[in-house]
Amino acid sequence: MEEKVVEIKGLKKSFGDLNVLQGVDLDLHKGENLVVLGKSGSGKSVLIKIMVGLLKQDQGSMLVLGKEVSQLKTKELNQLRLKIGFSFQNSALYDSMTVRENMEFPLVRNVKGLSKKEITYKIEELLEAVGLPQSINQMPSELSGGQKKRIGVARTLILNPEIMLYDEPTAGLDPITCMDINSLIHEIRERYNTSSIVITHDLTCAKETGDRQAVLLDGQFKAIGTFDEVFAHAEDQRVKLFYDYNFINI
Template sequence: MEQKKQTDKGAEKVIEIKGLMKSFGNFHVLKGIDLDVYKGENLVVLGKSGTGKSVLIKIIVGLLTPDAGDVKVLGQLVDQITYKELLELRLKVGFSFQNSALYDSMTVRENLEFPLVRNQKNLTKAEVKHAVEEMLDAVGLLNTINQMPSELSGGQRKRIGIARTLILRPEIMLYDEPTAGLDPITCLEINNLINEVQTRFHTSSIVITHDLTCAKSVGNRVAMLLDGQFQRVGTFEEVFNTNDERVKPFYDYNFIQ
């Protein structure tokens, strides 16, 4: 596995989170977390199921609102902007869902056209067609263009989901469990795709996962979310070079298994 480049901490911050708190009733999911994401880096957020990893990125993209704290994305406080401004911000933030969330009544082509024609109204039909085919080619699935989502495999759906997100050329990518439920070979392909997206489209990303192979393969930095807070943030080695009993089992299980 190729060693990922270290994050340039002198780079511009694309996401700044300070004192973020989120509770669902009496269940405190995020207990005042701080996090910065630098331009061009892939930051992996690791943690057990139910620790609030997905909640974190849903707050970043404005699908959920925080109880307290500041979430600044590309210089804008997400919970303080208008709905119109939020829609404009979302053009710059791509979100890849855990279950791909492809529109199942549309073909692959229509899935990719959907965000494009609604957000770039000046494009001609030929330009839309070209953009869709180019993006499908980038994820290696041009041959599925006329298929329905139900005809695709799990890995293909993930790739199409990523392609649909990338078609708007976002500056930031948020991946929610990109390798969940996939076989090891497909996981490897998705990891490679995430790295390729980073270099080819110059995106900064947050990757939510509990798959350490994915974390090691795609992350410039890793942040370990435990008990509602980031307990360890650093390179993969820095995070797991510890005797912390809450972190060690995570590593042991993933790699010993």
């Protein structure tokens, strides 16, 4: 787990007068599941959006697979994006397309020379992997929240990414579906050899999916380490509060 696939150094990002990220340092190692925790609006999603070039940092460096994202030209950025799977908080399925068309969309535009049979095989294989083979011809509006998340993940996996970014994978889901999603995150790592960053404020999800936890508060990481390292001996009162609220105050 030594090779670094993401290296973030001194990253700063502001929106107007609001300083969201104030000098963030973080590494993601190959094959690792890293969880970024923090309260709503703390800049967790901003961090991974900078990673895929949807936003640009004001200062600092964001190296992904050895490339400085902010320096890349459009073509190079798209090449890098092919290696990163981004699972959105609200799944972001194209609602005018069926599940099959949703999954075909990135595939046919980025992988040339595939026959219809090969495309169908790939789609069916991934739908099988996320446990929804029967949904292939359904519209997103016919799916539940958990199913949408799974299809969203399957769509990102279709390009065989090396890094998976999950933005609030369990937000708005019932506890049983949350457990399913947490298992899916593990399965994906095992099956597709991905390294992942999971953005969440759900400590159960964090505990179950993360090898390491990083707590983002006031624009900086206040604690980074294994779950026990971060929460068992938390020095920062707010990190402690985060744990207490999730596990005690239920």
